[in-house]
Amino acid sequence: MYFKYVNCLFLLMNTVLSLDDIFGTPVTFLTDFIEERNLDLVLLVKEKDTGIGHSLKNLVLQLTNQDTRISVVDFPLIKSLSEYKLEMTFIVLLEEPKTLEFLSSVPSNLFSNKNVWLVRSGTANLANTYFPIDSQVYVFQSSTSRIEIQELYNIDRNMKQIARNFGSWSEKRDFLRLSLDTMSFFERRKNLRGYSFHAECMPEPPFVVTSLEGLKSGEQTQIGGIWGEIWHKGLEKTMNFTTKIAPSPDGQWGSLNEDGTWNGIINGLIQNRTQIGMASLFYTYERGMVVDFSPAIVEGTDRMFIKYPGRDASWMTYINPFHISLWVSLFLFLTFVVLLLSSTYYLGAEQEPFTLQNTCLIIWGSQIAQGSWLDPKCISSKMIFLISFVFGVCLYTSYSAQLISFLTIIKVTLPFTSLDEILESDFTFGSVKGSSILDSFLYGPPGSIHHKLAQEIIRKDPSTMTETIEEGLAKAKKDSYVFVWTTDVIYDINKDNCDFLDIPYDVNTGILGMTWNKHLPHRHFFDYFISKMTETGQMDRILKKWLPKPRSDCGANGEFVSMGIENMVSAFAMIFASFIFAVLVLVLELIARKRERKKYELDSKDSKGKIEQKI
Numbered sequence: 001m002y003f004k005y006v007n008c009l010f011l012l013m014n015t016v017l018s019l020d021d022i023f024g025t026p027v028t029f030l031t032d033f034i035e036e037r038n039l040d041l042v043l044l045v046k047e048k049d050t051g052i053g054h055s056l057k058n059l060v061l062q063l064t065n066q067d068t069r070i071s072v073v074d075f076p077l078i079k080s081l082s083e084y085k086l087e088m089t090f091i092v093l094l095e096e097p098k099t100l101e102f103l104s105s106v107p108s109n110l111f112s113n114k115n116v117w118l119v120r121s122g123t124a125n126l127a128n129t130y131f132p133i134d135s136q137v138y139v140f141q142s143s144t145s146r147i148e149i150q151e152l153y154n155i156d157r158n159m160k161q162i163a164r165n166f167g168s169w170s171e172k173r174d175f176l177r178l179s180l181d182t183m184s185f186f187e188r189r190k191n192l193r194g195y196s197f198h199a200e201c202m203p204e205p206p207f208v209v210t211s212l213e214g215l216k217s218g219e220q221t222q223i224g225g226i227w228g229e230i231w232h233k234g235l236e237k238t239m240n241f242t243t244k245i246a247p248s249p250d251g252q253w254g255s256l257n258e259d260g261t262w263n264g265i266i267n268g269l270i271q272n273r274t275q276i277g278m279a280s281l282f283y284t285y286e287r288g289m290v291v292d293f294s295p296a297i298v299e300g301t302d303r304m305f306i307k308y309p310g311r312d313a314s315w316m317t318y319i320n321p322f323h324i325s326l327w328v329s330l331f332l333f334l335t336f337v338v339l340l341l342s343s344t345y346y347l348g349a350e351q352e353p354f355t356l357q358n359t360c361l362i363i364w365g366s367q368i369a370q371g372s373w374l375d376p377k378c379i380s381s382k383m384i385f386l387i388s389f390v391f392g393v394c395l396y397t398s399y400s401a402q403l404i405s406f407l408t409i410i411k412v413t414l415p416f417t418s419l420d421e422i423l424e425s426d427f428t429f430g431s432v433k434g435s436s437i438l439d440s441f442l443y444g445p446p447g448s449i450h451h452k453l454a455q456e457i458i459r460k461d462p463s464t465m466t467e468t469i470e471e472g473l474a475k476a477k478k479d480s481y482v483f484v485w486t487t488d489v490i491y492d493i494n495k496d497n498c499d500f501l502d503i504p505y506d507v508n509t510g511i512l513g514m515t516w517n518k519h520l521p522h523r524h525f526f527d528y529f530i531s532k533m534t535e536t537g538q539m540d541r542i543l544k545k546w547l548p549k550p551r552s553d554c555g556a557n558g559e560f561v562s563m564g565i566e567n568m569v570s571a572f573a574m575i576f577a578s579f580i581f582a583v584l585v586l587v588l589e590l591i592a593r594k595r596e597r598k599k600y601e602l603d604s605k606d607s608k609g610k611i612e613q614k615i
Contacts, residue, residue, distance in 0.1 A: 027055050029140075029147055029169045030091065030118075031062045032178040037116060041069045044091040047098070048074040059091075075102065083109045089116070096125060103129055111135035113185070113524055123150060123163045130157050132521035133189055138166055145171045149180070151188075155195050164188065186528040192241040197522075199245045199276035200265045201227075202253055204469065206492045206546040207280035207298075207512070212247045221245065226298065226546045227278055227514065234533055235526060245278060251467065252434020253279055254515075256286060256443065264434045266291055269517045277515030280486070282436040282508075287515070292523050294514040295531045298543060300486045302437050302508040304419075306427070307477050308501045309412055318574070321402030330395070337388050338363050344381040351377050366392040418505050419449045422457075422482060429457045430464025431484045432472055438465060438484075440508055469493070476500065486512075491548040498551060 034042070042063055046056075056072075063070045068089075075094060094102055099121060111117070113134040119126065121139050131137045133153050140149045147169040154161050167180035181188065201223055203210045208227045214220030222232050223245060236242065254266025254277070261267070265281070268274040269291045282300060283293050319327070338359045345354035352374045354362075362372045366388045376382045416425050431438040441458060444450030458464050466472040469485060476483040477499055484507055494500050516523035533539045 027059050027062070028171065029178070030059060031066070032169060033118065034063065034068060034089070035066060036178050036180065039068065039089040039116065040087055042071070042089040042091055044070060044072045045075050045077070045094070045102075046072065047094060048076065081106055081110060083107060083112075087114070091118075096121065100125070100129070108132070109519075111137065112521075123152060123161075126152060127161050129161075130154050131161070133192075134521040134524045136185070139163075140169075153189060155192050159193075159195070184528075186525050190239045190525065190529070192239050192522070195241045197241060197243045197276055198274050199243050199278040200248050200268050200274045201245055201278040202248050202251070202265065202280075204280050204486075204489055206488060206548060208278065210245075215245060215247050223278065226542055227280065229542050229546070230297070230530065230533065230539070231278065231514075234538065235529055238529055239525065243276070243278075246274070248279070250434070253281055253436070254287065255434045255436060255439045262290065265515070269515060272517065272519075275517050275520050279514075280489075280512045281515050282510045282512060284436050284439075284510075286439075287436070290518070292516045292518050292520075294516065295527055295534065296511040297513045297530070297539070298488075298511075298547070300488065300510055300512040301506050302484055303487050303490075304422075304429075304482045304484055304503040304505065304507060305473070305476055305490055305500045306415070306480075306482055306503065308498050309415075317406070318403065321399055321406060334363055334367065337384065341381060341384045341388070344376075344378060344384070349378045349380055352381075354381065363388055367395055369393060369396050412501065414501075414503060417503060419453060419507065422453065427480045427482050428461060428464050429453055429482045429484070430461075430466065430472070432469055433465050433467060436510075437486075437508065473500065487550075488547055491550050495548055495551065502550070 044056075044060075060070050060072075075098065099119065103126070108130070111132055113136055115136065117131075117135070117137040119137065119139045120141070122141060123139055126137075126139065131153050133155050135153055137152045138149050139152060140147045148165070149167045149169070150163050151166040152161055152163055165181070167178065169178045171177065201208050201210060201215075203212060206225050209224035210228070211220055221244075222228060231243065248265050248268070250263055252264030254262055254264035254269075257263055262270055265274070265277040265279055266287060269277055277291065280300070281287065281293075283296075287293070322330075338356065341363065342354050342356050342359045345352065345359075354374065354376070358374060362374060362385075365372060366385075369392060372385070376385045415427065416422050422429055431441070438458075441450045441454040444454060463475075464481070466475060466483075469489065472483040472485065473490070473493065475481045482503075483500075487502060490500060490502065514526075516526065530539075533542075
């Protein structure tokens with residue numbers, strides 16, 4: 001029952017004299033230390049054959065008065081220590097050989113930074129004992145009135161132990177008898193002295209910008225992007241370490257297999273193949289059970305991406321600006337104007353030849369802002385002429401405005417707007433293998449739309465699960481395929497073109513970060529300095545530098561777009577068709593004229609023959 005607590009203080013003391021003699025001065029030091037560190041539950045371990053002396057009773061009394069719970073057990077322990085989630089504080093009073101025996105029997109996970117160890121011993125006696133960098137092991141040597149305190153830790157099991165001055169205690173001082181280093185725990189130990197970590201990554205701009213071939217060949221030793229700038233320019237520079245980076249062996253981020261095992265970078269962390277997952281990994285419950293995540297770096301949103309459909313252009317492009325009812329009304333109105341203007345000529349009021357043929361051309365020209373070769377003379381024809389041209393100017397500007405708006409402002413018609421509508425469309429659906437995005441569908445709750453899409457589309461067609469992001473985008477560009485991925489990644493890949501359109505529907509949202517091996521003691525330091533980068537604004541500057549924005553000239557939201565050849569395809573088609581028609585008419589005219597000439601020549605010969613016969 002004594003071991004169900006966390007945040008332990010372990011006090012190991014070298015008992016050469018009796019307990020009363022030992023606690024002559026240190027009792028006050030111990031209480032000061034416990035109070036200063038705000039430690040709660042105390043479990044005191046003493047040698048089995050020693051009794052409870054006056055000093056020990058005094059210590060128990062003082063801790064109890066400070067509302068600190070305390071219990072006493074004998075060493076050797078009946079039951080070995082093991083890791084627990086609740087907080088504990090240990091005071092251990094043993095002779096030097098038994099101190100080393102006790103430390104060697106303690107599981108390594110108890111030397112985590114949640115436990116505090118206070119050892120009365122020289123640093124040389126513990127030089128061969130491994131204390132992880134995140135442990136809190138303090139040793140002290142006392143005299144009659146002054147105690148010097150040092151902290152011990154190892155950057156790595158194979159590196160020399162580091163002893164650093166931590167503070168002192170003096171009985172002669174009336175105030176602040178205990179003086180400890182005010183520098184934070186992580187700042188004191190941030191110098192990792194060139195230690196080299198091993199990391200695995202997956203290229204995914206703008207988060208991780210790298211070349212797999214360069215990493216494999218060793219030509220590239222660092223990565224770019226958001227993760228690269230945080231790691232190399234931030235953590236490596238601050239903490240003085242290096243990193244050997246390798247690509248994920250199976251080219252996957254890390255997801256659950258059907259048999260319950262993991263693949264990708266997550267598997268590497270579980271199997272101790274690597275220490276750091278330097279990839280943009282979504283925080284998920286399943287991953288959090290087997291690896292540790294860094295503090296949140298950026299929020300990620302998954303959306304559906306399809307081939308950009310372009311504008312809805314057709315042979316009706318130049319008719320669509322006006323409704324069919326308006327076209328019919330215009331035809332009837334202009335026909336009436338033609339007849340009205342022609343009547344002024346046929347009734348004798350107008351001297352200019354406003355025949356039906358001429359009037360049709362003149363009225364047509366007035367509607368497209370063209371002039372006339374005929375100048376009306378009478379007042380009635382002048383009024384009709386003026387009304388026709390004024391109406392033409394208004395009609396021309398209205399039509400031009402509508403047509404220009406249609407040609408330069410893209411209005412995309414989405415094939416679907418939600419996951420439910422995909423089941424009713426002709427599109428297939430998928431994502432990249434070994435990603436949490438795909439897992440959210442394959443292992444979605446039964447009955448959910450994610451689970452339905454997985455059962456009815458993804459599992460029935462394994463080709464919807466691509467090997468890489470590039471393969472997924474190529475498939476979306478070629479086929480009626482919906483590729484689901486994080487928006488920032490696709491925006492970055494698509495920054496030089498308008499090949500893909502994201503459906504304005506958030507499939508998944510979550511937090512992206514790095515991952516650590518659960519037993520890596522340095523992970524607490526990484527977390528601390530990443531959080532510090534966020535607090536000081538460094539993270540915001542990095543994100544602003546690297547995070548892309550969706551292109552504003554792709555017209556997905558009705559923005560202005562420069563006109564291209566596709567905008568005028570129907571106009572060019574009509575011009576080409578008119579040219580072909582004109583050529584055909586020309587050929588027919590030539591044939592007709594040739595026949596007329598031949599007929600004329602035959603008629604001339606007949607006439608000449610008849611004249612000669614008469615003569």
